[in-house]
Amino acid sequence: MINLSSMPKAELHLHLEGAPRWASVREAHQRHYGAELPELPPWYAPNFRFTHFGEFQSLFQRYIHPWLQTPLGYAEIIHDVVDSLVEQNIRYAEINVAASLVERHGASLEQVWEILETEIKRAIAQGCVIRIFVGLMRNHGVEEAIAWVRKTRLIAIVSGFDLQGDEVGWPANKFKPAFDLAREAGKRIKVHAGEMTGPESIRIAVEELEIHQIGHGTSAIHDPEVMALLRDRQVTVEMCPTSNERLGYISSYSAHPIFALDAAGIAVTVNSDDPTFFGYTLTDELSRLIKERQASLVDLKRWTRNAFSQAILDEPTRRRFIAELENWSL
Numbered sequence: 316m317i318n319l320s321s322m323p324k325a326e327l328h329l330h331l332e333g334a335p336r337w338a339s340v341r342e343a344h345q346r347h348y349g350a351e352l353p354e355l356p357p358w359y360a361p362n363f364r365f366t367h368f369g370e371f372q373s374l375f376q377r378y379i380h381p382w383l384q385t386p387l388g389y390a391e392i393i394h395d396v397v398d399s400l401v402e403q404n405i406r407y408a409e410i411n412v413a414a415s416l417v418e419r420h421g422a423s424l425e426q427v428w429e430i431l432e433t434e435i436k437r438a439i440a441q442g443c444v445i446r447i448f449v450g451l452m453r454n455h456g457v458e459e460a461i462a463w464v465r466k467t468r469l470i471a472i473v474s475g476f477d478l479q480g481d482e483v484g485w486p487a488n489k490f491k492p493a494f495d496l497a498r499e500a501g502k503r504i505k506v507h508a509g510e511m512t513g514p515e516s517i518r519i520a521v522e523e524l525e526i527h528q529i530g531h532g533t534s535a536i537h538d539p540e541v542m543a544l545l546r547d548r549q550v551t552v553e554m555c556p557t558s559n560e561r562l563g564y565i566s567s568y569s570a571h572p573i574f575a576l577d578a579a580g581i582a583v584t585v586n587s588d589d590p591t592f593f594g595y596t597l598t599d600e601l602s603r604l605i606k607e608r609q610a611s612l613v614d615l616k617r618w619t620r621n622a623f624s625q626a627i628l629d630e631p632t633r634r635r636f637i638a639e640l641e642n643w644s645l
């Protein structure tokens with residue numbers, strides 16, 4: 316595999332709870348619970364596919380939630396995720412935090428914001444800018460989403476909100492009152508759409524809610540009008556090829572539509588989503604695109620530039636990151 320570790324990178328779609336390194340999960344389970352976890356989990360096998368979304372979710376309950384319930388769980392996980400970003404030369408990352416889980420794990424929200432603040436500073440000192448997005452669960456309902464926005468929209472380190480969860484039963488337009496509140500406070504909104512269901516979910520988010528950043532967007536490929544909408548409105552699409560493959564939302568890695576969207580003039584980006592459970596960090600995903608989809612370094616640079624262009628950065632920093640990327644070579 317080509318070693319892309321020195322390439323300056325950006326990741327827009329990363330869930331905190333799905334991002335610690337497996338070696339760290341193992342070490343934590345050994346230390347806290349005396350449990351011996353395998354060196355390589357079964358779901359890292361190349362042909363592994365989750366049979367349904369619930370099977371994937373159950374891994375969080377089994378491996379991440381017990382860790383989060385230990386006294387320093389959040390601190391340990393956040394520290395590990397920052398180390399992983401820095402190690403990969405990720406210059407900019409948007410991290411989705413499932414804030415609604417914090418108190419359920421017996422941790423305090425204030426404490427988690429404090430840890431994040433400290434870790435964001437530690438990351439900056441090592442050349443990595445981190446922005447926090449509070450994950451809003453569609454299936455927890457509109458009222459709960461509104462409550463979470465009210466509760467967190469004035470927190471300085473919260474850059475925005477990211478709608479996720481059951482796309483089928485909970486179309487994004489139901490959440491307009493929550494998004495309006497967030498926008499009033501100057502926060503950014505993004506939406507997971509077109510992952511589990513068809514292009515209509517993307518159209519609703521972009522047309523009715525004026526969303527400029529879509530998570531996954533995989534099913535756009537099935538509707539030329541939605542493709543045109545994404546291009547014309549200059550929507551950035553956070554694509555997660557291995558995640559879509561492992562969860563069975565695409566028929567195979569080679570069928571992932573990243574190249575088709577790119578060729579249609581849509582601003583696509585590459586992301587790892589939940590590397591703990593899909594087995595591919597951003598660096599691995601980029602290498603996989605070279606190996607299995609014959610992506611060129613020019614492609615990878617263009618997709619990374621798309622991410623820097625959408626990033627929440629002051630203009631001098633944005634220019635610096637893009638210049639560093641343009642000047643980078645293997």
Ligand SMILES: [Zn+2]
Binds near residue numbers: 507
């Ligand atoms: Zn996601």
